[in-house]
Amino acid sequence: MTDEKQRPEWVPPDGGAEYTTNVMKGVTGGHDGMLAQNAAQPSPPNQSPRRRQLTVDDYVQGVLARDRTILARTITLIESNAPAHAALAQEVLRQLLPHTGESIRVGITGVPGAGKSTFIEALGTMLCEQGHRLAVLAVDPSSSITRGSILGDKTRMEQLSRHPNAFIRPSPSGGTLGGVTRKSRETILVCEAAGFDILFVETVGVGQSEITVRSMVDFFLLLMITGGGDELQGIKKGVIELADALVINKADGDNKIKAQAARAEYNRALHYLAPATEGWGTRAYTCSALIGEGIAEVWEVIEEFRQQTAVSGVLAERRRQQTLDWVFAMVEEHLKARFFQHPGVQATLPQVKQAVIEEMLPATSAVRDLLRAFEGEGYQNG
Numbered sequence: 001m002t003d004e005k006q007r008p009e010w011v012p013p014d015g016g017a018e019y020t021t022n023v024m025k026g027v028t029g030g031h032d033g034m035l036a037q038n039a040a041q042p043s044p045p046n047q048s049p050r051r052r053q054l055t056v057d058d059y060v061q062g063v064l065a066r067d068r069t070i071l072a073r074t075i076t077l078i079e080s081n082a083p084a085h086a087a088l089a090q091e092v093l094r095q096l097l098p099h100t101g102e103s104i105r106v107g108i109t110g111v112p113g114a115g116k117s118t119f120i121e122a123l124g125t126m127l128c129e130q131g132h133r134l135a136v137l138a139v140d141p142s143s144s145i146t147r148g149s150i151l152g153d154k155t156r157m158e159q160l161s162r163h164p165n166a167f168i169r170p171s172p173s174g175g176t177l178g179g180v181t182r183k184s185r186e187t188i189l190v191c192e193a194a195g196f197d198i199l200f201v202e203t204v205g206v207g208q209s210e211i212t213v214r215s216m217v218d219f220f221l222l223l224m225i226t227g228g229g230d231e232l233q234g235i236k237k238g239v240i241e242l243a244d245a246l247v248i249n250k251a252d253g254d255n256k257i258k259a260q261a262a263r264a265e266y267n268r269a270l271h272y273l274a275p276a277t278e279g280w281g282t283r284a285y286t287c288s289a290l291i292g293e294g295i296a297e298v299w300e301v302i303e304e305f306r307q308q309t310a311v312s313g314v315l316a317e318r319r320r321q322q323t324l325d326w327v328f329a330m331v332e333e334h335l336k337a338r339f340f341q342h343p344g345v346q347a348t349l350p351q352v353k354q355a356v357i358e359e360m361l362p363a364t365s366a367v368r369d370l371l372r373a374f375e376g377e378g379y380q381n382g
């Protein structure tokens, strides 16, 4: 058996070496891998036969009582792709919903090596010491290869991962971006019901994932580092426009002066950009996650944001809009999946594709043919 202290809390009590914290390979046959064989009979998402099945009430009461084991099992239930788990998970969520929303949701992004883990360790430990309860979630829709990264991060977030007020949850396993989004959003709600008043959602800044995380948080923090001369390198302007704060990390030692110069440069550039949040002026800051300088100041900025947007109503409006957007995004995703899985569409698609490529069929006519295959002859030009 591994040392109990080293084990992440989402590992089942009888989980073996496949759950060691330094697993870097994509985990196969995890909670998502089990769906095929278990889809027919609902069972708790943990495969252990020794585990009692939990009822909706067990899940709900357990989460509300802040039972960490139940919390972890609820998240695992939510992350399951098995249809049989979906109804149970949705009922649990429905009952937890009145207990959600009482947290500040902070997204943290930055290029690999920017210092996200070190930053979360420093800020997170500070907040937990102050008595806050912090949940750290990772969103990594890119692939199963990097899935283990936050597990590897346990070494960098060692202090935080051992703190009784902290809860660290790795990214849900692959699938569509929509699938990962759903799991992360629902996990946020469950953590809130379990009394976590601060939520960090971490993502590596390598593309689409920033927009995904922006769509589920109140405050979006872009962690940056100074580069050789061109400060805008590696960071797309579009990502800066999503941010409520630019934090230039590693402002220590020889790098301090450079970081401060970068801060001034960004502050000038920010003048010309539309703010990510109505009424809020996005600014650049410096910090050193390593020596802990400027960390408390970053938190003050987040608290000020929280205060200001709560008073102005911008916070509540953002959350309403985010939920609605999410509903319609899910509708789109379901419709799209149904369309492409439709036998008629699948049968028609190859020849339509070919005809379009050979310029025998205009694009609009191709769409009409495909939608006819989907909806039958009743389809009217839309």
Ligand SMILES: Nc1nc2c(ncn2[C@@H]2O[C@H](COP(=O)(O)OP(=O)(O)OP(=O)(O)O)[C@@H](O)[C@H]2O)c(=O)[nH]1
Binding pocket: 110, 111, 112, 113, 114, 115, 116, 117, 118, 119, 149, 156, 204, 249, 250, 251, 252, 287, 288, 289, 290, 291
């Ligand atoms: N000098 C200095 N080094 C830092 C600071 N913050 C992080 N580092 C170092 O930068 C390296 C990367 O830090 P991480 O915290 O792992 O960065 P990350 O953004 O989580 O990286 P990925 O998880 O790979 O995306 C580590 O060697 C850290 O020790 C800092 O404030 N100052």
Ligand SMILES: [Mg+2]
Binding pocket: 116, 117, 118, 153
């Ligand atoms: Mg990291």
